[in-house]
Amino acid sequence: GDSVTQMEGPVTLSEEAFLTINCTYTATGYPSLFWYVQYPGEGLQLLLKATKADDKGSNKGFEATYRKETTSFHLEKGSVQVSDSAVYFCALSGSGAGSYQLTFGKGTKLSVIP
Amino acid sequence: GAGVSQSPSNKVTEKGKDVELRCDPISGHTALYWYRQSLGQGLEFLIYFQGNSAPDKSGLPSDRFSAERTGGSVSTLTIQRTQQEDSAVYLCASSHLGGTVAGYNEQFFGPGTRLTVL
Numbered sequence: 001g002d003s004v005t006q007m008e009g010p011v012t013l014s015e016e017a018f019l020t021i022n023c024t025y026t027a028t029g030y031p032s033l034f035w036y037v038q039y040p041g042e043g044l045q046l047l048l049k050a051t052k053a054d055d056k057g058s059n060k061g062f063e064a065t066y067r068k069e070t071t072s073f074h075l076e077k078g079s080v081q082v083s084d085s086a087v088y089f090c091a092l093s094g095s096g097a098g099s100y101q102l103t104f105g106k107g108t109k110l111s112v113i114p
Numbered sequence: 115g116a117g118v119s120q121s122p123s124n125k126v127t128e129k130g131k132d133v134e135l136r137c138d139p140i141s142g143h144t145a146l147y148w149y150r151q152s153l154g155q156g157l158e159f160l161i162y163f164q165g166n167s168a169p170d171k172s173g174l175p176s177d178r179f180s181a182e183r184t185g186g187s188v189s190t191l192t193i194q195r196t197q198q199e200d201s202a203v204y205l206c207a208s209s210h211l212g213g214t215v216a217g218y219n220e221q222f223f224g225p226g227t228r229l230t231v232l
Contacts, residue, residue, distance in 0.1 A: 043118070
C-alpha cells in the first residue's frame with residue numbers, strides 16, 4: 001500500500017535559519033503530494049500541494065518540489081520565523097477516481113528559537 | 115463561513131465505557147472523513163462518507179468502532195467498550211467532493227477531539 005516517510009524530529013532551529021524536512025513516498029501511479037501544518041492547539045491546515053511530477057508547491061515562504069525520479073517531496077524554507085514553530089506532516093493522495101483518503105507521514109515537530 | 119467543528123474538544127472516560135464523538139462539516143461539503151492521531155501510529159485513516167454512505171470502512175480498527183452520518187451533514191463516531199489503546203486525538207475532515215472524481219479535493223480539518231481512556 002501507499003506510505004510516506006518523513007524525517008523524525010524534533011527539529012530546533014534559530015530564527016532565520018534554513019529549513020529542510022525530508023519526505024519520501026511509496027505509491028502506485030501518480031499520487032498528489034501535500035504538506036500539512038499543525039500549529040499548537042489547532043487543527044491541520046494545508047500548507048502546500050503538488051499534483052504532478054516537477055510541480056513546485058509554495059506558500060508562506062515554504063516550497064516543495066514533486067520529484068518522481070526520487071519519489072520525494074522535501075519541504076524547504078529559506079529563513080524560518082518563531083511563528084513557524086509547529087508540526088509538519090507530509091501526505092499523499094492516490095491517483096484516480098476513488099482515491100480519497102490521505103496517507104500521512106508521522107510528522108516532524110519544528111521549534112524555532114529567537 | 116464556519117470551518118469544521120468537533121465536540122467535545124476533550125473527553126476522559128473509563129475503560130469499558132462507550133463514547134460518542136461528533137463532527138460538523140463545512141456546510142455543503144459532501145465528503146467527510148475520520149482520522150485518528152496517536153503517538154505510536156501517527157495519523158491513520160478510519161472511515162470516509164460520501165453523503166450518508168460509507169463506501170470504505172476498512173480503516174476502522176475493530177468492530178467496537180462505528181460511525182454514521184445523517185442528513186449529509188453531522189457525523190458521529192462511536193467507540194464501544196473503550197480500551198486504553200483507543201486514547202488518541204480523533205480528527206474529522208470534510209471536502210467539497212469525495213472520491214467520485216479523479217484527482218484530489220482539499221480536505222479541511224477540524225481541531226480534533228482528544229480522547230483519554232483511563
